[in-house]
Amino acid sequence: MTLKIAVCVKYVPDATGDRGFADDLTTDREAVDGLLSELDEYAVEQALQISEEADDAEVTVVTVGPDDARDALRKALSMGADKAVHVNDESIHGSDVFATSAILAKALEKTGFDLVVCGMASTDGAMGVLPALLAERLNLPQVTLLSEVSVEDGTVKGRRDGDAATELLQAPLPAVVSVTDQSGEARYPSFKGIMAAKKKPVEELDLDDLDVDADEVGLGGSWTLVDSATPRPPRTQGTIVTDEGDGGKQLAAFLAAQKFI
Amino acid sequence: MAEILVLVDHADGAVRKPALELLTIARRIGEPSAVVLGAGEAAASIAATAGEYGAATVYVADGTEFAEQLVVPKVDALTQIAEEKGAAAVLVTSSGEGKEIAARVALRLGSGLITDAVELEAGENGPVATQSVFAASYQVRSTVSKGVPVVTVKPNSAAPEAAPAAGAVENVSVAFTGNAAKVVSRTPRVSTGRPELTESAIVVSGGRGVGAAEGFGVVEKLADSLGAAVGASRAAVDAGWYPHANQVGQTGKQVSPQLYVAAGISGAIQHRAGMQTSKTIVAVNKDPEAPIFDLVDYGVVGDLFEVLPQLTDEIGTR
Numbered sequence: 298m299t300l301k302i303a304v305c306v307k308y309v310p311d312a313t314g315d316r317g318f319a320d321d322l323t324t325d326r327e328a329v330d331g332l333l334s335e336l337d338e339y340a341v342e343q344a345l346q347i348s349e350e351a352d353d354a355e356v357t358v359v360t361v362g363p364d365d366a367r368d369a370l371r372k373a374l375s376m377g378a379d380k381a382v383h384v385n386d387e388s389i390h391g392s393d394v395f396a397t398s399a400i401l402a403k404a405l406e407k408t409g410f411d412l413v414v415c416g417m418a419s420t421d422g423a424m425g426v427l428p429a430l431l432a433e434r435l436n437l438p439q440v441t442l443l444s445e446v447s448v449e450d451g452t453v454k455g456r457r458d459g460d461a462a463t464e465l466l467q468a469p470l471p472a473v474v475s476v477t478d479q480s481g482e483a484r485y486p487s488f489k490g491i492m493a494a495k496k497k498p499v500e501e502l503d504l505d506d507l508d509v510d511a512d513e514v515g516l517g518g519s520w521t522l523v524d525s526a527t528p529r530p531p532r533t534q535g536t537i538v539t540d541e542g543d544g545g546k547q548l549a550a551f552l553a554a555q556k557f558i
Numbered sequence: 559m560a561e562i563l564v565l566v567d568h569a570d571g572a573v574r575k576p577a578l579e580l581l582t583i584a585r586r587i588g589e590p591s592a593v594v595l596g597a598g599e600a601a602a603s604i605a606a607t608a609g610e611y612g613a614a615t616v617y618v619a620d621g622t623e624f625a626e627q628l629v630v631p632k633v634d635a636l637t638q639i640a641e642e643k644g645a646a647a648v649l650v651t652s653s654g655e656g657k658e659i660a661a662r663v664a665l666r667l668g669s670g671l672i673t674d675a676v677e678l679e680a681g682e683n684g685p686v687a688t689q690s691v692f693a694a695s696y697q698v699r700s701t702v703s704k705g706v707p708v709v710t711v712k713p714n715s716a717a718p719e720a721a722p723a724a725g726a727v728e729n730v731s732v733a734f735t736g737n738a739a740k741v742v743s744r745t746p747r748v749s750t751g752r753p754e755l756t757e758s759a760i761v762v763s764g765g766r767g768v769g770a771a772e773g774f775g776v777v778e779k780l781a782d783s784l785g786a787a788v789g790a791s792r793a794a795v796d797a798g799w800y801p802h803a804n805q806v807g808q809t810g811k812q813v814s815p816q817l818y819v820a821a822g823i824s825g826a827i828q829h830r831a832g833m834q835t836s837k838t839i840v841a842v843n844k845d846p847e848a849p850i851f852d853l854v855d856y857g858v859v860g861d862l863f864e865v866l867p868q869l870t871d872e873i874g875t876r
Contacts, residue, residue, distance in 0.1 A: 312808065313827055316692040336809065395665060417654075420808065423691070424673045426661035429629065433662045439629060440739040442654050454742075457628075458803065460653050460754070461569045462746045466628055468739040478809045479802055497783065520670030520704040524686070527697050532839070532853045539846070540860025545868025548840065549876075551856045555838060557760065557817050558784070558873050 300354040300448070303410040304344045305401055305431070306337040306373055308366035309421040318526040321516065323391045324421055326363065333369035336416035338483035341373045343476045344414045347448050347482070355379050357408055361389060361400050368497065374494035375486035382408055386427035386503040391516030394422065400514060403507040405435065412453060415475040416443055428475035438468035444479035462495070560588030560646030563617075565636055565659065566608055567651050570746070571600030573607045575757045576651040578718035580711055581611040583678050586722060587685045588646050591615040592725075595635050598625025602727070611718060617643075619730040629655060630738035633662040633814045638732055640667060645706055647685055649678075652710040653756075660710045669705025676715050676814065676835065685709065693808060713756045714814045716806015747803070755787045755804060761836070763789030763806055764799075765829070767822020767843060767862055771799040776866040777821055783873040789813065791832075793822045807832035821862045825850025842866065866872035 310316050314329035333341075341358065348354035358373040360366050361384040370381040384404050392400070405413060413435075418425035432439030440446075443455035443466070453474060454467045486494070504511055512518060538547055550558045562584040566577040577592075582591035592608035594601050594616055617639050623631040636659065639649055645721035648667075650660040652674045655682070664671035677688035681718045685707050689698045702708070755761065762784065764777040775787070790800035792807050806813055808831040818836035821828060823840070825848055840856045841848070842865045851857045856864050 302695055311813060312693065312831075317693070318696065377712070394661070394671070398665075420690070424657065424661075424671075426657050426671070426673065429658035429661050430665055433633075433665050436737060438737055438739040441628075441658065460747075460756070461665070462744045464628070464744050465742040466739045467742055472739070520664075520668075520702065521672055522683075522701050522703040524699045524701060526691075526699075529695055529697055529834075532834075534852055535855035535857070537846075537854070537857040537859065540858050540865055543868075544842070544858040544860045544865040545870075546872055548842070548856065548858055548865065548869050549872035551840070552817075552869075552873075553876065555817075555855075557838075558876055 298353070299350045300412070301346065301410045302344045302348055302354060302356045302412045302414060303405055303408055304340050304356060304358045304373065304378065305413065305415045305427070306341065306358055306360050306369050307334045307419045308332070308360060308362045308369035309334045309419055312420045313505060321391065322523040322526050323516065331365050331368065333372040334416060334420045336418055336420055339476050339478055339480050340414045340416040341376050341378060342454060342483040343446055343480050345377045347412070347446070351448065357382060359401065359404055359408065361397055361404070370499055372486065374497045375473070375491045376484055377490060380497055381499040383499055384502045384507065388504055388511035388515050391519060392514045392520055393519040394424055394427055394430060395520055396514035396518050398427055398434055400504070400509055402431055402434040403509055404502060405431070407507060411470045412448065413473045413475070417475050417477045419453060420557065428473055432473040435473065438472045440466050440468050440472050441475040443476050446474055446476055446480065467525055561643055562588040562590050562646045563636070563640055563643070563645045564590050564592050564613070565650045565656070566592045566594050566604060567656065568597055568600065568604050568655070571603070575606050576713040578611045579713065579716045580649045580651060581608060581613060582719045583716050584649055585586070585612050587678065587680045589614055591617060591619045591643070593634050593639055595619050596621065605725055605727050608666060609723055610720050612721040612723045613725050614723045616725055616727050617730050618727055619732045619802070621732065621734070623734050623745070626741055627738035628741055629658050629662070630736070631732070632732055633666070634732065634734050635732040636663045639730060640706060647707045647709065650708070650710045652712045653806045657710050658698070660708050664708035667706050667708065669708050670737050671708045672700055672702060673710045675709050675711045675859060678709060678711060690835050691791065693827055694834035702853035710813060712812065752781060753785070753787045755789055755806070755811050756813055758787035759815055760784045760786035761789050761806070761813050761815045762786045762819040762821065763791065763823060764794055764821050765791035765823030766793040768794055768799060774800055776863060780819070780866050780870045783870045791829050820850050821866060823850055824848045825853065
């Protein structure tokens with residue numbers, strides 16, 4: 298039986314760019330070039346590794362996003378995913394994490410899966426809660442924030458390194474997994490992979506295809522309200538001294554004046 | 559007065575400091591009640607501490623489920639208590655697990671969620687949260703527009719202030735829903751004796767300039783003289799010089815201490831994202847052009863292996 302793996306990915310503004318907000322206080326997706334969220338590359342990598350270990354597996358990469366989000370899918374396909382699903386609808390603009398998770402859950406149900414793999418967080422919204430919300434919506438176990446993951450005999454196992462403890466987790470499939478940046482370096486697409494990706498199928502879906510009501514998503518369907526977004530005042534540079542043998546003492550004097558010592 | 563539920567994070571039978579910060583913050587927007595889950599025998603002393611910091615009521619639920627299953631039992635308990643008591647808001651510490659719990663509780667309550675707040679205050683339309691986003695380059699103020707606000711607050715967002723309240727314990731029997739991953743084993747992190755990175759008032763971090771794993775000796779010595787936690791840049795962690803649990807940055811921990819000391823760290827955006835909101839920043843770096851110097855209140859251009867030991871000695875004499 299084919300092990301069906303679905304990887305959820307997000308197209309985000311490049312984190313090294315000068316990111317900001319649009320007039321409607323949503324993330325500005327025009328000013329800075331977009332790409333596949335770095336943290337989702339780890340998810341694609343682990344999905345591919347799991348599929349390589351399995352006798353027969355298929356990796357589908359799924360995204361919710363505007364036209365340009367196709368680039369993120371292409372990147373995942375060129376890394377080795379088999380096919381892609383792109384949920385794209387004007388009404389989605391401004392959706393919060395609840396709306397996004399609702400749309401993704403429907404897309405996953407329509408696509409079919411045994412295992413859902415996500416990154417630990419997006420690099421733009423950075424909430425890190427979408428995998429947990431998918432598990433809640435799909436009524437499946439969440440096996441999240443894993444730095445190690447494997448699938449064997451219909452069971453997913455993983456290691457979760459938390460603040461206070463390291464936990465070994467397991468759950469029967471189907472399940473929702475998220476992996477951290479400690480799960481293993483993501484592979485670079487090969488030239489062959491890039492060429493092959495151009496021929497791989499990308500299914501386009503809109504909200505009608507998923508029976509999602511447009512009123513429940515987008516800015517209007519959001520359960521939070523952003524009042525303001527203001528650039529943080531740049532930190533003003535303080536005193537810089539060059540060490541001429543007493544740099545440590547000078548620093549001590551500064552820390553003492555600030556009452557840290 | 560509006561009842562604000564605070565999920566009290568605990569470890570080794572003791573309340574963790576961010577929970578005391580949450581109780582302090584909760585008093586700005588209503589009357590705090592604490593929720594203590596899966597604490598076993600320690601529940602009574604945890605409840606007493608919560609009372610000292612302003613909890614009028616402490617809801618206590620116990621059961622092996624809390625230790626044996628991931629996240630879901632806590633979601634069951636917190637949702638049930640929030641519904642039964644008609645809570646006006648729910649506050650949870652911003653940690654990996656805390657955010658996952660908060661999100662599922664919010665979805666079940668049909669409520670909006672704000673994560674990683676660094677400030678929370680009362681407003682006309684409910685609590686107003688401030689978040690620091692896009693590598694701390696923007697401050698965003700938001701409110702929850704639907705349901706009972708569920709907010710996760712980052713550690714170090716307030717100084718804990720005692721405010722003795724009744725701390726009356728009310729035992730709660732939770733209807734568990736299941737469908738959770740099984741926790742097969744749990745190995746507590748070996749304590750370094752230093753404060754927790756995200757909770758510490760002072761953090762001393764080392765980067766590429768430290769040069770080797772052994773180089774972190776001078777960083778640790780300075781940290782210990784200040785009672786500080788030790789952090790590391792991604793470059794140092796990727797090189798295998800220091801554990802990932804100590805990584806400060808976009809993909810590591812985001813810290814916001816009173817004092818941040820960056821030693822041998824250039825200050826790439828990925829690192830700044832994790833420390834830019836620190837109150838006071840000082841840096842020691844050989845390279846006068848290092849971008850970290852744009853952020854500092856005080857910077858020393860020099861060799862960290864000279865400057866740090868001298869600073870440590872100087873602190874020892876005070």
